[in-house]
Amino acid sequence: MGNTPGSTVEELQACENHQWYRKFMTECPSGLLTFYEFKQIFGLRNLSNTSNAYVMTMFTTFDINNDGFIDFIEYVAALSLVLKGGVKQKLRWYFKLYDIDGSGSIDREELLQIIKSIRAINGVPCEMSAEDFANMVFDKIDINGDGELSYEEFMEGIQNDEMLLMTLTQSMDITHIVEIIQGEIRANN
Secondary structure, eight states, rough: OOOOOTOOOHHHOOOOOOOOHHHHHHHOTTEEEEEHHHHTTTTOOOOOOOHHHHHHHHHHHOOTTTTSSSSSHHHHHHHHHHHHHOOHHHHHHHHHHOTOSSSSEEEEEEHHHHHHHHHHOOOOOOOHHHHHHHHHHHHHTTTTTTTEHHHHHHHHHTTTTTHHHHHHHHTTTHHHHHHHHHHHHHHHH
């Protein structure tokens, strides 16, 4: 059996990348995605100040070269992380995202702010309050009890606690947004 056109993994990936590129260039013809366009692509409108700050932090973590824009390579890297990244890769990104002030550690207020923002954006009701969840995280993984989670405490603590890992992964899962974008791509082809 010979290969039919478009049937190899490489050809399928190239086709998918081409579709993502077309979608990206349709949404932002300049080739540089601004914060406003980033929110538009993901359908994020009428956000509270806290949620808007969280989305800005997310945008900044995807802006690898810190030029204030997300170019196509950064866009693909972000999608790849979200869709195909391993646990450690995602946890490194989560840590960077949670460390709002860039201090190299996460304090209780930073964690609480992110949890509240994620919940506001996702709109999914939770049994445990954001405050109780933040306290539980610190009780479980703040080994030295200093009120801050170092990178090492965060990585080791989350990976060694099945419930925290699952909760964190589910709360940060934006594949539903990617699926919406993929549906738009298919509809336009």
